Amino acid sequence: MRYSWDLLQPLRAKLPALEQEFMGYYKRLSASALAAADGASIEKEEGERRAYAAGMEQRITEILLENGLNPADYCPHYRCPLCKDTGFRMEGSKKVRCTCQIVRRADQANGAYDFPTFAQFDLSVFPEGEQRERMQRHKDRLYAYAEQFPQTEKQNFLLLGKTGLGKSFLLSCVSQALRQKQVPVRFLTAYQLSQAFRAQHFGEKETLSSLIRVPFLAVDDLGTEPMLRNITLEYFNTLLEERLRQGKHTGLVSNLTPEQLMARYGERIASRLLGSGRCDVLGFSGRDIRLHPLSL
Secondary structure, eight states, rough: OOOOOOHHGGTTOHHHHHHHHHHHHHHHHHHHHHHHTOOOHHHHHHHHHHHHHHHHHHHHHHHHTTTTTTGGGGGGOOSTTTTTTSSSSETEEEEEHHHHHHHHHHHHHHTOOOOGGGGGGGGGSTTTTHHHHHHHHHHHHHHHHHHHHHHHHSSEEEEEOOOSSSHHHHHHHHHHHHTTTTTOOEEHHHHHHHHHHHHHHHTTHHHHHHHSSOOOOOOOTTSSOOOOOTTTTHHHHHHHHHHHHHOOEEEEEEEOOOOHHHHHHHHHHHHHSSSSEEEEEEEOSSSSTSOOOOOO
């Protein structure tokens, strides 16, 4: 059945019509069991039971609506609607592993971080006026990015500004929204990214390719990583170029200005970050809410 029995149970005492439906279903189950025990066709009894359950489902919907209740509130809530949390789904007649398992493996590689959500983004912590209005616009833009993924207006986004302005929080919100859509996500600090480049350089050949393949890559604190000679710039350029070429999406956060990004990474990388035409650059400014929180 489409409805969750556990969620409907508390309503039985309040809604006589619903109780009547439940009792009728239990009688139908008992009749099916007795018929099967007497030698009746199990397939026939099961078919009749399913037909009865389908009609009962429609009647439950009517009862809930008649009493001003939302039927959706009494349906099972699965983490993965594709496989209903079983880990497998059907493609035609073939049983295949669900994409949520790929997400789970990405989460494990990610340390299974519990990212914040857009619902937890509190605009009231920002000073009223220009800064709060800017944050509202940025939140709306990034929320739309997550909702439209992968058909986003711009393939990538870059959040620039000083510390304590909500950039990393919003990057995490996007990551969580995509995870909830069963999109594989990798979330790395710039230091972790540099260590991945180092591992690739010294023999772990799948490291870079796994970062290129992931549908959404989030990089926080770009510009704080150590600059490893013959490693950082070369591999970072390859990563960005290949992800752009393959249509993969990337979100980055940095405390650097565009001029500082150009000076640190050079024209090749900076042009991919700032001037490719496929990157949405959002500037953050105002009060550092960590150092100077608003008084209650």
